[in-house]
Amino acid sequence: MLAKLAAANVRKSARDFAVYFFTLVLGIAVFYAFNSIAGSQAVARIGEDGRKMMELLAFVINIVSVFIAVILAFLVIYANRFLIRRRNKEFALYLTLGMQKGDLFKVSALETLIVGVASLAVGLAIGLGISQILSNMAASMFDSEVEGVAFSVSGNAMALTVAAFAAIFLVTIVLNTGHLFKARLIDLLNADRRNESFKLRSLPLSFVLFIVACVIIGISYKLLMDNGLLEPSPEFMAATVLVCVGTVLFFYSVSGFLLRITQMIKPLYLRGLNMFFLRQLSARANSAFVSMSVIAITLFLAMTSVCGGIGIVNAMNASAANGTKYDASVVSTYAMMNYDTGEVEQLELGEFGAFAEAHDYNMAEGLAASTEAVGAPAWDNMVESAVQIDFRLSGITLGDLNEATGKSIYDFVGAGLLSDDMGGQQLDYVAVSQFNAARELAGLEPIQLGEDEFAIWNDAALTSDYADALAASRAQLQIGGRTLTAQPEAQDVTLETTGVTQRICVLVVPDDCVEESAPLWTSLLDVQCKDGQEDAFQSFLHGVQDSADPNTYPVSLIQTVSEVETQSSGFTAVVSYLAIYIGFVLVIACAAILAIQQLTDAADNVRRYELIAKLGAPQRMIDGALFKLIGIYFLFPLLVGVAHTLCAMQVVIDVVQVFGYLDIGTVSVVTMVAFLAVYGVYFLVTYLTARNMVKFKRV
Amino acid sequence: MPGHVLEVENVSKRYGGARGENATLALDGVSFFVDQGEFVGIMGPSGSGKSTLLNCISTIDTLTEGAIRIAGRDITLLRSKELAKFRRDELGFVFQDSNLLDTLTVRENIALALTIQRASSREIPGRVEDMAQRLGISETLDKYPYQISGGQKQRAAAARAVITRPSLVLADEPTGALDSKSSGQLLETFELLNRMGSTIVMVTHDAFTASWCHRIIFIKDGRLWGQLRRQDDTREQFFSRIVAATTRLGGEVRNAG
Numbered sequence: 002m003l004a005k006l007a008a009a010n011v012r013k014s015a016r017d018f019a020v021y022f023f024t025l026v027l028g029i030a031v032f033y034a035f036n037s038i039a040g041s042q043a044v045a046r047i048g049e050d051g052r053k054m055m056e057l058l059a060f061v062i063n064i065v066s067v068f069i070a071v072i073l074a075f076l077v078i079y080a081n082r083f084l085i086r087r088r089n090k091e092f093a094l095y096l097t098l099g100m101q102k103g104d105l106f107k108v109s110a111l112e113t114l115i116v117g118v119a120s121l122a123v124g125l126a127i128g129l130g131i132s133q134i135l136s137n138m139a140a141s142m143f144d145s146e147v148e149g150v151a152f153s154v155s156g157n158a159m160a161l162t163v164a165a166f167a168a169i170f171l172v173t174i175v176l177n178t179g180h181l182f183k184a185r186l187i188d189l190l191n192a193d194r195r196n197e198s199f200k201l202r203s204l205p206l207s208f209v210l211f212i213v214a215c216v217i218i219g220i221s222y223k224l225l226m227d228n229g230l231l232e233p234s235p236e237f238m239a240a241t242v243l244v245c246v247g248t249v250l251f252f253y254s255v256s257g258f259l260l261r262i263t264q265m266i267k268p269l270y271l272r273g274l275n276m277f278f279l280r281q282l283s284a285r286a287n288s289a290f291v292s293m294s295v296i297a298i299t300l301f302l303a304m305t306s307v308c309g310g311i312g313i314v315n316a317m318n319a320s321a322a323n324g325t326k327y328d329a330s331v332v333s334t335y336a337m338m339n340y341d342t343g344e345v346e347q348l349e350l351g352e353f354g355a356f357a358e359a360h361d362y363n364m365a366e367g368l369a370a371s372t373e374a375v376g377a378p379a380w381d382n383m384v385e386s387a388v389q390i391d392f393r394l395s396g397i398t399l400g401d402l403n404e405a406t407g408k409s410i411y412d413f414v415g416a417g418l419l420s421d422d423m424g425g426q427q428l429d430y431v432a433v434s435q436f437n438a439a440r441e442l443a444g445l446e447p448i449q450l451g452e453d454e455f456a457i458w459n460d461a462a463l464t465s466d467y468a469d470a471l472a473a474s475r476a477q478l479q480i481g482g483r484t485l486t487a488q489p490e491a492q493d494v495t496l497e498t499t500g501v502t503q504r505i506c507v508l509v510v511p512d513d514c515v516e517e518s519a520p521l522w523t524s525l526l527d528v529q530c531k532d533g534q535e536d537a538f539q540s541f542l543h544g545v546q547d548s549a550d551p552n553t554y555p556v557s558l559i560q561t562v563s564e565v566e567t568q569s570s571g572f573t574a575v576v577s578y579l580a581i582y583i584g585f586v587l588v589i590a591c592a593a594i595l596a597i598q599q600l601t602d603a604a605d606n607v608r609r610y611e612l613i614a615k616l617g618a619p620q621r622m623i624d625g626a627l628f629k630l631i632g633i634y635f636l637f638p639l640l641v642g643v644a645h646t647l648c649a650m651q652v653v654i655d656v657v658q659v660f661g662y663l664d665i666g667t668v669s670v671v672t673m674v675a676f677l678a679v680y681g682v683y684f685l686v687t688y689l690t691a692r693n694m695v696k697f698k699r700v
Numbered sequence: 701m702p703g704h705v706l707e708v709e710n711v712s713k714r715y716g717g718a719r720g721e722n723a724t725l726a727l728d729g730v731s732f733f734v735d736q737g738e739f740v741g742i743m744g745p746s747g748s749g750k751s752t753l754l755n756c757i758s759t760i761d762t763l764t765e766g767a768i769r770i771a772g773r774d775i776t777l778l779r780s781k782e783l784a785k786f787r788r789d790e791l792g793f794v795f796q797d798s799n800l801l802d803t804l805t806v807r808e809n810i811a812l813a814l815t816i817q818r819a820s821s822r823e824i825p826g827r828v829e830d831m832a833q834r835l836g837i838s839e840t841l842d843k844y845p846y847q848i849s850g851g852q853k854q855r856a857a858a859a860r861a862v863i864t865r866p867s868l869v870l871a872d873e874p875t876g877a878l879d880s881k882s883s884g885q886l887l888e889t890f891e892l893l894n895r896m897g898s899t900i901v902m903v904t905h906d907a908f909t910a911s912w913c914h915r916i917i918f919i920k921d922g923r924l925w926g927q928l929r930r931q932d933d934t935r936e937q938f939f940s941r942i943v944a945a946t947t948r949l950g951g952e953v954r955n956a957g
Contacts, residue, residue: 271815277803
């Protein structure tokens with residue numbers, strides 16, 4: 002009997018349940034989909050290196066899921082409170098009819114159970130679909146050769162999802178029981194007669210506050226753009242505080258501002274229900290401004306993390322694509338620049354250093370002589386050809402360049418990304434013959450360099466504008482006793498295997514300008530392997546690096562194509578999936594809270610809409626006012642969030658340049674569109690539900 | 701010669717099934733006319749059907765049988781879209797609790813009836829001022845409903861009801877929530893509006909309130925029970941006749957809200 006009543010109740014108030022159900026389904030679907038990635042068939046086909054990355058991804062997602070579950074729990078409880086409030090009167094009726102409170106608990110628990118089971122079923126079904134897309138996407142990130150689409154169901158993720166949501170429903174039932182237990186019959190009966198009191202604010206004050214809010218937000222944007230993100234400077238703190246204060250003030254005053262502005266335009270104000278809906282808006286602002294501010298900031302964080310996160314991985318992927326011209330690159334470093342003193346300090350390499358010196362710092366020769374010590378095949382069996390580039394300190398500092406050209410590196414690089422004392426840093430120089438040899442090894446044409454010329458070689462995105470400006474200024478420098486003039490075009494080629502492009506303004510000079518006395522601080526060896534020898538060469542290199550045998554060459558960094566590719570795609574997967582997962586849940590949370598607030602409002606305002614209908618306002622006019630009202634509540638936090646995001650992205654672009662060139666990429670565009678779609682659907686569901694609530698029914 | 705503004709012709713309202721045995725007749729063949737410029741009261745005990753009748757006239761409820769014509773148009777033939785337009789242009793409402801929107805000032809509350817009509821924004825402020833002045837509520841125009849007295853609220857509601865120059869003003873227990881002094885002021889306002897040309901139909905159970913009308917229509921058990929005309933009586937005399945009639949009506953008039 003109680004079950005029948007509960008089922009009938011759910012069916013009867015299906016429209017009220019719509020937002021609640023929709024939120025549950027989305028939450029469950031996303032929760033399952035992300036937790037199931039690691040266990041999927043598609044991912045199981047990924048190679049070993051990639052699988053490690055996927056294990057990391059699964060681990061991180063599991064941890065994040067705890068946090069996500071908490072957000073979803075709050076959301077479900079919040080949504081459920083709305084439903085319960087709507088039905089106080091119904092519960093009162095049951096009690097008046099003599100139903101025991103215990104039975105009431107049972108009805109309420111059964112309803113939660115019915116909605117819970119239904120949403121789990123639908124949510125898991127949708128989650129299965131999303132999961133297939135995500136895991137096949139992940140698989141193709143690691144290995145483009147995965148054929149076909151693998152379908153799989155992850156029992157673990159399923160169990161986790163059911164457990165998490167069962168817990169959430171249990172908490173909901175307990176809270177509902179608490180609510181019903183505390184409620185007195187008289188309060189339930191009079192629930193919808195509760196008078197809301199409106200605290201009205203001075204309109205001129207709102208007007209001024211709104212302008213102040215815009216100015217504060219403007220100042221915070223300026224502070225952020227001038228000072229950047231990386232260093233935790235007081236300006237950054239100030240920008241953060243100001244943007245929050247500005248946002249809150251904005252939502253505190255925006256409704257009053259809109260009202261005041263419209264009042265000044267009589268034909269607009271005295272038209273249809275404009276007056277009514279603007280007054281409604283400003284009356285609700287007192288209770289709504291905090292949540293709207295929080296939602297705007299949350300949307301901002303969600304969008305920035307998705308765009309920024311995906312931007313960073315895309316930049317890294319682009320660098321990686323650039324940095325895979327050779328099968329492997331080896332770097333040996335013999336000295337380090339001490340930035341404080343401006344002195345070059347030799348590293349303590351001990352016997353390894355002696356071994357390097359004995360081989361005259363010729364890396365290919367030294368490494369070839371190391372094969373025996375680590376039990377690797379002979380060098381010539383593995384290596385097709387190799388080119389070495391020696392980086393020597395030119396004695397020319399960035400400060401000198403600034404003096405010679407009048408161009409400062411600080412004007413070209415985003416604020417906060419460089420330390421303040423870069424002026425003393427010396428530039429590297431390399432011989433053009435080595436530079437061209439490396440180009441040829443990569444299948445590129447050599448560059449032509451005149452007797453009195455040097456080229457600026459820069460592959461770091463961060464400083465590319467600066468390098469172009471230097472080249473264009475035809476800077477003149479004293480190198481090796483000659484005055485050399487910069488070629489007007491900077492070289493931006495990456496001549497090593499690497500995931501992160503990092504050569505900053507290296508000077509490429511004629512061979513006879515290279516002085517043996519200039520300190521050689523690091524050398525780079527680019528290697529093309531014989532076919533099929535890549536893996537053997539990779540393990541040889543790691544053997545050398547790990548070896549304690551003094552008869553091996555000192556190696557400080559090894560990067561092979563397969564390592565770079567696996568790293569970059571693994572990193573892509575981890576960062577993009579996390580950003581999308583968190584971002585999606587945040588967007589759902591924001592939209593659901595907005596939706597529930599608007600529905601609560603609509604429920605509270607039924608009498609007002611009824612009066613307006615009695616006064617003869619056509620249904621279309623009333624629907625229009627409701628549409629505008631709810632539209633503003635959804636649109637403004639989104640607009641402010643987008644504005645904040647656009648500003649923040651200006652700075653994020655600078656940060657991303659540390660990793661390479663920014664490309665927000667299709668993934669983030671698709672993600673944003675998906676976010677907007679979810680947000681839009683919430684808006685529509687809210688509007689339609691609210692419209693149905695306030696619809697004037699002839700008795 | 702002014703015609704009938706309101707014609708109620710053989711109106712029946714049945715609840716619960718079209719011809720089922722359990723059907724209840726709320727109205728049973730009620731007929732009467734209201735002429736232009738009249739001020740008519742409808743009285744009857746609780747459950748007599750007077751509220752149902754008013755709801756039917758105000759197009760908020762539907763009839764089972766019969767016809768209601770307002771300004772010559774049969775409202776039972778209007779489609780629901782036309783009904784809203786009809787209420788907007790032809791009817792004015794005053795409810796028991798003033799039903800002013802508490803988020804709007806009095807001025808805006810009165811103007812709302814005109815903006816819904818999409819009246820020209822240039823003429824709205826003038827018309828509102830003018831009406832407020834006539835009803836003596838000019839000084840309350842920029843206040844919010846919670847800042848003014850119940851009587852002032854009801855007069856503002858009356859101003860809202862007549863500002864669109866409707867054919868018919870419908871008042872449902874307008875003095876129900878007022879003390880006697882405010883009731884008197886409101887009824888004087890009604891009298892003033894009536895002299896200015898408004899046709900008013902007012903439902904009340906209170907003889908004092910009813911004594912302001914020109915004519916009282918009594919309803920009992922869904923049927924017309926009789927009517928009283930004031931003719932040349934003073935209000936006091938008319939009041940006595942009304943009290944006598946309601947006593948005869950069965951003495952069942954309860955003080956129902």
